[in-house]
Amino acid sequence: MADRFKNFIDGKWVEAKSGKTFDNRNPANRNDLIGLFPASGQQDVDDAVRSAKHAFAKWRLVPAPKRGEMLYRVGELLRQHKEEIARIMTREMGKILKETRGDVQEGIDTAFYTAGEGRRLFGETTASELPDKFAMSVRAPVGVCALITPWNFPMAIPTWKLFPALLCGNTAVLKPAEDTPHTAVKLLEILEEAGIPVGVVNLVHGRGEEAGAALARHSDVKLVSFTGSAAVGREIASACGENLKRVSLELGGKNAQIVMEDADLNLALEGALWGAFGTTGQRCTATSRLILHRDIKPKLTDMLVARAEKIKIGDGLDESVETGPLINQPAREKVHRYVQIGKQEGARLLTGGEIYEAGKWIDGYFYRPTIFDQVTPSMRIAQEEIFGPVLSIIEVKSFEEAIEVLNGTAYGLSSSIYTNDVARAFRAMRDIEAGITYVNGPTIGAEVHLPFGGVKDTGNGHREAGTTVYDIFSEWKSIYVDYSGKLQKAQIDNAE
Numbered sequence: 462m463a464d465r466f467k468n469f470i471d472g473k474w475v476e477a478k479s480g481k482t483f484d485n486r487n488p489a490n491r492n493d494l495i496g497l498f499p500a501s502g503q504q505d506v507d508d509a510v511r512s513a514k515h516a517f518a519k520w521r522l523v524p525a526p527k528r529g530e531m532l533y534r535v536g537e538l539l540r541q542h543k544e545e546i547a548r549i550m551t552r553e554m555g556k557i558l559k560e561t562r563g564d565v566q567e568g569i570d571t572a573f574y575t576a577g578e579g580r581r582l583f584g585e586t587t588a589s590e591l592p593d594k595f596a597m598s599v600r601a602p603v604g605v606c607a608l609i610t611p612w613n614f615p616m617a618i619p620t621w622k623l624f625p626a627l628l629c630g631n632t633a634v635l636k637p638a639e640d641t642p643h644t645a646v647k648l649l650e651i652l653e654e655a656g657i658p659v660g661v662v663n664l665v666h667g668r669g670e671e672a673g674a675a676l677a678r679h680s681d682v683k684l685v686s687f688t689g690s691a692a693v694g695r696e697i698a699s700a701c702g703e704n705l706k707r708v709s710l711e712l713g714g715k716n717a718q719i720v721m722e723d724a725d726l727n728l729a730l731e732g733a734l735w736g737a738f739g740t741t742g743q744r745c746t747a748t749s750r751l752i753l754h755r756d757i758k759p760k761l762t763d764m765l766v767a768r769a770e771k772i773k774i775g776d777g778l779d780e781s782v783e784t785g786p787l788i789n790q791p792a793r794e795k796v797h798r799y800v801q802i803g804k805q806e807g808a809r810l811l812t813g814g815e816i817y818e819a820g821k822w823i824d825g826y827f828y829r830p831t832i833f834d835q836v837t838p839s840m841r842i843a844q845e846e847i848f849g850p851v852l853s854i855i856e857v858k859s860f861e862e863a864i865e866v867l868n869g870t871a872y873g874l875s876s877s878i879y880t881n882d883v884a885r886a887f888r889a890m891r892d893i894e895a896g897i898t899y900v901n902g903p904t905i906g907a908e909v910h911l912p913f914g915g916v917k918d919t920g921n922g923h924r925e926a927g928t929t930v931y932d933i934f935s936e937w938k939s940i941y942v943d944y945s946g947k948l949q950k951a952q953i954d955n956a957e
C-alpha cells in the first residue's frame with residue numbers, strides 16, 4: 462500500500478473533500494511510488510482560506526520580533542532535519558543530494574535572515590511641514606497570501622515567500638507543485654513543531670488548474686506570489702488584475718554567460734558547466750546561452766564538450782552522480798523537441814541530444830548534457846526557455862555585440878560575464894538588462910540577502926529575497942500625529 466499524504470488546514474491533516482488523490486513518483490525511477498497526495502479543489506481551497514483569514518486577526522497583532530523568534534526556531538528545526546529533507550527531495554524531484562542539501566540550506570539561511578528582520582522591519586520617521594506634528598511610515602500586513610511554488614527548488618522558493626510573508630504579519634495558503642508535495646509536507650510538519658499558531662499556514666496540494674486557479678481567484682486572498690512559467694504567470698496576473706489583487710511573479714529566463722577573449726578560460730569553463738548542467742539545467746537562473754568571443758571560441762568549445770561528455774548521469778541519491786533526471790516525461794519530451802528544432806534551424810549538435818538510459822534497473826527521465834554550436838541569436842533555441850541541459854553557443858566579434866546578443870531575448874533574470882578587463886566588467890554591469898549580473902561567476906548561485914528577480918518577461922517588477930521582499934508582503938501606511946491642539950492645515954491648503 463502506498464503512503465497517503467494530506468493537506469494541512471486549520472491545524473489538522475486532512476484529505477481532499479472529494480477523496481481524490483494523485484501519484485507522486487521518483488523521476489529517477491518511475492516504478493518508485495512515493496505516495497498519494499490530495500487532489501484538492503475549490504472546497505479545500507475555501508477551507509484553507511477561511512482558516513488563514515480567521516488566524517490573521519490574531520497573528521497580525523503578534524509583535525514582529527516574536528514572529529521572528531518563531532521563524533528562528535523553524536530555521537533550527539530545518540537544520541536538524543536537513544539530511545532527511547534532502548533525501549526526500551532528491552527522491553521526489555531528482556536533483557543530486559549535494560544540491561538538495563543546498564536547497565534546504567537556502568531555507569535555513571532565509572529563516573535566520575528573516576528572523577533578524579523581526580527586530581528591524583523599518584519604516585521612516587521624517588519631518589512634518591507643520592509645527593507640533595509628527596510624521597512616520599510603518600509597514601502593515603496585507604492579509605491572506607496565496608503562495609504558488611515550483612518543483613525545482615521545493616524548499617528554497619516556498620521559504621523565500623512564506624517566511625517574509627509571516628514576518629510581516631500575513632497568513633498563508635501554500636500550493637506547492639504537484640511534482641514535489643512531499644517536501645512541502647515536511648516543511649509544514651516543521652512549522653507545526655516550531656509552534657506557528659493554528660491557521661497561520663495552510664497547505665493545499667493539487668493541480669495548478671484546479672487548486673492553484675481557485676486560490677488565485679478567491680476573493681479573500683489579498684496577494685498571490687507565484688514562481689513558474691511565463692504562460693501561467695500571465696494567466697495569474699490576469700485573474701488578479703480583474704480583482705485589483707496584488708501579484709508578484711517570478712517567471713522564466715534565457716540566461717547567458719559571456720566569455721571575452723581576455724578571460725581566464727579555466728574559470729569560464731567551470732562556470733559554464735555548473736551554470737548549464739547543474740540541476741540538469743532546471744533552474745530559472747540556468748545558463749542556456751554561451752556567448753563566446755571568436756578568438757577563444759574554438760578552444761573553449763573543445764574544453765567544454767570534453768567535460769560535458771564526462772558528466773556522470775544517474776540517480777541523485779548515489780553520491781557519485783553529478784546530474785540527475787529531468788522532472789517528468791513532458792519535460793523530457795519538451796527538451797527533446799527543442800533539440801529537433803535546433804537541428805532543423807541549422808545549429809550544429811556537438812554532443813548529447815539524446816535520451817540517456819541509465820541501466821536495466823533504473824527507469825527515469827534522463828537526458829544527456831547537450832551542446833549546440835553555430836547558434837544564431839534569433840533561433841528558437843536561443844530565444845525560448847527549454848528548462849533542461851541544453852546549451853547554445855553563439856559566436857561574437859566584440860564586447861558590444863556580446864551585450865547586444867545577451868540583451869536580445871524577452872527575458873532578463875540572470876547574466877554573467879567573464880573578463881579580466883575592469884572597464885568591460887563595469888560597462889557590462891551597467892548595460893546588461895537583467896535582475897542579476899555576475900562578473901567572473903556563473904549565472905546561478907544567488908544569495909538570500911540580495912534581491913532576486915528579473916526584468917522584462919521574467920516578472921512584474923518585484924524582487925524576492927533581500928530587503929525588497931518586504932515591499933511585496935507589506936502595505937505602507939503613513940501616519941501623522943498632530944499634537945498642536947488645533948486644526949493645522951497642510952501647506953497646500955494654507956498657501957497665501
Ligand code: UN1
Pocket residue numbers: 567613614743744745746747904905906907908
Ligand atoms: C531558481 O532557479 O528558480 O541562484 C532559483 C540560484 C538559486 C536559486 C535559483 N539560489 O541558483
